[in-house]
Amino acid sequence: MKMMKQLLSQSGRTVCLAIVLSLCSAAAGITIVGGVNQVLESGISDMGQTLLYYLGLVALLFCAGVWSQILLVGLGHKLVYRLRSDLVKRILNTPLVKQESLGAPALYNVLTRDVTMVANAIKQLPISLYNGLLLIVGLVYLAWLSPLLFGFLVVTAGLAVWGDMLLAGRIKSMMQDVRRLDDDLFRQYEAVVEGRNELGLSRARRQFQFEQRFEPTAKLARDTSIKAEVLWAVNLNWTTLLVFILIGLVFAAGTLFDSVSQEALVGYVLAIMFLRTPIAMILDAIPAVIRGNVALSAIEHLDLGQHLQNVVDASTSETKLAPFQELTLRQAEYHYPNQGGESGFQLGPIDFTAKAGELIFLIGGNGSGKSTLAKLLTGLYLPKRGEVTLNECLLNSKNAEQHRDYFGAIFPNFFLFDDVLDEEGNLGNPRVQYYLKRLAIDNKVSVENGRLSTKALSQGQRKRLALLLLHMEDCQVLLLDEWAADQDPLFREVFYREILPELKQAGKTVIAISHDDKYFDAADRLYKLDQGQIRPYVVGRDSLFDESYEHVTQVVERV
Numbered sequence: 103m104k105m106m107k108q109l110l111s112q113s114g115r116t117v118c119l120a121i122v123l124s125l126c127s128a129a130a131g132i133t134i135v136g137g138v139n140q141v142l143e144s145g146i147s148d149m150g151q152t153l154l155y156y157l158g159l160v161a162l163l164f165c166a167g168v169w170s171q172i173l174l175v176g177l178g179h180k181l182v183y184r185l186r187s188d189l190v191k192r193i194l195n196t197p198l199v200k201q202e203s204l205g206a207p208a209l210y211n212v213l214t215r216d217v218t219m220v221a222n223a224i225k226q227l228p229i230s231l232y233n234g235l236l237l238i239v240g241l242v243y244l245a246w247l248s249p250l251l252f253g254f255l256v257v258t259a260g261l262a263v264w265g266d267m268l269l270a271g272r273i274k275s276m277m278q279d280v281r282r283l284d285d286d287l288f289r290q291y292e293a294v295v296e297g298r299n300e301l302g303l304s305r306a307r308r309q310f311q312f313e314q315r316f317e318p319t320a321k322l323a324r325d326t327s328i329k330a331e332v333l334w335a336v337n338l339n340w341t342t343l344l345v346f347i348l349i350g351l352v353f354a355a356g357t358l359f360d361s362v363s364q365e366a367l368v369g370y371v372l373a374i375m376f377l378r379t380p381i382a383m384i385l386d387a388i389p390a391v392i393r394g395n396v397a398l399s400a401i402e403h404l405d406l407g408q409h410l411q412n413v414v415d416a417s418t419s420e421t422k423l424a425p426f427q428e429l430t431l432r433q434a435e436y437h438y439p440n441q442g443g444e445s446g447f448q449l450g451p452i453d454f455t456a457k458a459g460e461l462i463f464l465i466g467g468n469g470s471g472k473s474t475l476a477k478l479l480t481g482l483y484l485p486k487r488g489e490v491t492l493n494e495c496l497l498n499s500k501n502a503e504q505h506r507d508y509f510g511a512i513f514p515n516f517f518l519f520d521d522v523l524d525e526e527g528n529l530g531n532p533r534v535q536y537y538l539k540r541l542a543i544d545n546k547v548s549v550e551n552g553r554l555s556t557k558a559l560s561q562g563q564r565k566r567l568a569l570l571l572l573h574m575e576d577c578q579v580l581l582l583d584e585w586a587a588d589q590d591p592l593f594r595e596v597f598y599r600e601i602l603p604e605l606k607q608a609g610k611t612v613i614a615i616s617h618d619d620k621y622f623d624a625a626d627r628l629y630k631l632d633q634g635q636i637r638p639y640v641v642g643r644d645s646l647f648d649e650s651y652e653h654v655t656q657v658v659e660r661v
């Protein structure tokens with residue numbers, strides 16, 4: 103609720119005006135009811151004046167009501183917009199390591215389901231506020247009409263509200279269970295969508311995934327939701343019934359107590375009947391409000407980065423980057439958190455230097471820590487111990503964004519964007535056509551108005567496009583994580599013998615993670631990672647294999 107209060111406080115004036123207008127409209131409605139009661143009791147003395155009075159009240163009821171609804175509908179949509187953009191900003195400002203630990207399904211769940219739930223709850227805002235105020239004004243009228251009957255009404259209705267609140271608490275905990283199940287469901291959706299090839303080919307896995315993984319969670323979510331909503335529907339009917347019970351009780355009290363006038367009795371019946379609809383509408387909105395509340399606390403409890411005013415650091419975005427000179431790691435360490443009793447992977451301590459214009463290869467076996475080191479070099483991860491400096495500037499959480507500005511990277515799980523940007527971050531780049539040809543994909547993709555015409559390409563072609571997008575942005579240091587792994591032999595030759603030297607010639611610093619020993623001679627320097635430790639690698643002198651690869655070495659020797 104903290105976030106919603108903050109958002110609402112930013113629109114304080116609109117909320118106040120909407121409340122005043124709703125009050126006027128509600129007061130007009132109750133005055134009409136009171137007037138009808140009076141007319142029933144004492145007849146009409148001046149027809150013209152009564153009609154005028156009546157029309158004035160109807161006009162006030164309508165105009166103030168519509169105006170307040172317009173304000174509240176606009177406010178509701180503004181709140182949803184702000185919630186969405188704050189959420190996306192917070193995700194963009196969340197460090198990679200935190201995003202990785204949350205996982206994509208949790209983030210998608212928040213961005214889609216939770217935001218929709220909050221939006222649905224906010225949609226109830228205008229109607230609930232109006233009806234709530236109508237109810238309050240109605241209760242004030244009833245208290246004025248007969249304090250004795252009002253006391254009676256308060257006790258009976260109070261008991262009903264207390265029951266409603268208990269039930270609402272029970273429903274909230276059920277909906278929290280459903281919310282937890284939804285996180286699991288989103289993981290199942292991810293498996294269904296991302297694992298489409300594997301699931302398409304394996305009947306057993308498809309059946310297991312559906313019957314053992316998806317279905318039990320979906321069924322439990324279904325059953326819990328049904329239980330919660332049926333409980334509330336029964337409550338809704340019971341509350342409607344309560345209105346009639348109240349009317350009966352009011353009559354009974356009226357006959358018991360002589361002090362209650364006939365006028366007050368009729369007034370009570372009329373007002374209670376009039377207030378039936380607002381009561382039902384408020385009760386109807388409660389499940390959506392509870393769901394929105396559960397979703398909002400899920401959003402707030404997601405451990406995301408702090409919301410910043412801008413998605414880029416305004417203090418550094420305008421300043422032009424100084425030319426890259428040197429990147430240095432001194433006894434730098436990074437370690438992943440322990441998971442399920444297993445201790446997390448430890449990288450380092452590492453000493454490493456890359457100078458401007460160098461072409462450096464990082465090699466090493468699977469899981470030796472190459473990608474982790476790449477993330478440490480680029481500032482996506484911050485060192486847990488030791489130092490990372492760029493142009494002698496020590497990397498820390500405050501200047502990480504500026505550090506990252508020097509780098510462009512293609513990781514194995516890269517995302518291919520639709521838009522071609524230039525070095526200033528503007529859409530489109532006049533050099534793009536030349537490089538489409540250079541990367542031999544001009545027959546497959548074109549760029550119109552800065553957008554790629556298609557992304558339906560092979561993995562190797564997609565990687566060439568990713569390299570093209572990176573090159574257009576003109577980063578000073580390029581980090582290519584096994585970029586050539588998906589290229590055909592011919593283009594691999596082009597990459598190592600032409601593209602990398604051209605990049606070097608253009609003054610770029612390139613750090614490439616590679617398994618292609620055939621091209622190790624293309625590098626200025628080579629480093630080998632072995633179980634998180636780094637050392638220089640000399641072609642012809644050092645072995646490609648680690649101690650942990652002993653049995654593999656024997657296989658190779660046999661071959």
Ligand SMILES: Nc1ncnc2c1ncn2[C@@H]1O[C@H](COP(=O)(O)OP(=O)(O)OP(=O)(O)O)[C@@H](O)[C@H]1O
Pocket residue numbers: 202438439446447466467468469470471472473474475
């Ligand atoms: N997000 C993560 N959370 C926890 N542990 C991780 C994470 N990413 C990688 N690891 C662990 O860190 C170790 C090194 O992983 P890394 O991806 O750096 O290896 P790599 O040398 O790039 O391997 P490959 O050649 O297979 O790509 C692995 O043992 C892996 O289990």
